[in-house]
Amino acid sequence: MEERVQNFIRENKREFDFAEPPAGLWEKIEKGLDTKQTTTPKASRVVKLSFLLQLAASLAVIVAAGLFLWQYQYKQATDLANIDPGLAKQQVHYASVIEIKRSELKRIEKEEPQLYQEFSSEIRKMDESYQRLKRDLPGSPNQEETVKAMIRNLQIQAEVLNQQLNVIKQINDSKKQQNDETQSI
Amino acid sequence: MLEAVYTDQHFGLVVECKKGSRKAQYDLYKLYSKAMFNVALRVLNDADEAADVLQEAFIDAFARVKDFRQETTFGLWMKQIVINKSISQLRKRRKDLVSIDDVDVEAIPDTESVDMEEIELQVHQVHEAIQLLPDGYRVVLSLYLLEGYDHEEISHILKISENTSRTQFMRARRKLVEILKRKGIHYN
Known part of the structure; x- marks a missing residue:
């Protein structure tokens, strides 16, 4: 019975979304966005470019044609699912785990700015090498290996984030303990 | 797809x-x-x-x-x-999101009546039953079954251990069936 209910819920997932958000919510969101965007983007500066523009225009035509071709190939290659659906699934999984952990880490930004800087720069470095792998992927002679390396990188990022979060937890615990001790005195 | x-x-x-x-x-x-x-x-x-x-x-x-x-x-x-x-x-x-049920679920024998197996489940009915779950149960069950997170992800979202997430889910699922069984009487 339990299995059955579980499967039933999973199979009918979409049908569980039947509530409608209240009308007029968008207007409230818009208002909220407007007050947040008090700093309007700067008007683009006007620079004399007549000659440069001509040059740019002719270049643009050439670049566009090249880009079109290149992008077509690039898209084919960067779609991880085309290379290996299993690996693509892993990539999505780790990316979302990391996303959650990052937001956890972000919580200490105010309390422990120094620690946060240190931790996030570690992650940033790893992420840079991930991005490099990703950039190299379309031209890589062995794409599967590159994807595997990308996933390994994500795994390590998740692991490092774990350790960092552990350290934070320990710090918080010992702080709490100190508090408790001073309170009991 | x-x-x-x-x-x-x-x-x-x-x-x-x-x-x-x-x-x-x-x-x-x-x-x-x-x-x-x-x-x-x-x-x-x-x-x-x-x-x-x-x-x-x-x-x-x-x-x-x-x-x-x-x-x-x-x-x-x-x-x-x-x-x-x-x-x-x-x-x-609510301070605590882990619901503690005083009933030890593992101890409850699985009494599956034949009639129950034949009852046709309906979305609105199951949905109503989910709404009747205690907060902690409802959240874990929804995250796992409807939002598609695994226990590792849930453990991070709720700041609980993976194991807690798992047992919470099992209990929630059992409780849900209990509620459905009780309601089943009315639906028949």
């Missing part, structure tokens, strides 16, 4: 949104508000609170969209924001 999971069909819309296009923001709102409202509602079990969370989540998401690296889809990213906000809203109401 499979590719839809890995590539965001609204990638371009998100790019426009990063440039601050109000039209793109509205389009994304139209596309995701219903699903996201339901996500918040399942966690909070309160329509007014869910609407407030949704409003806040969209404003927040659009303000932060520049930082969104589009490694996952906008839907998954947005869902994360909605869930985090919903959980912290729920925590304001």
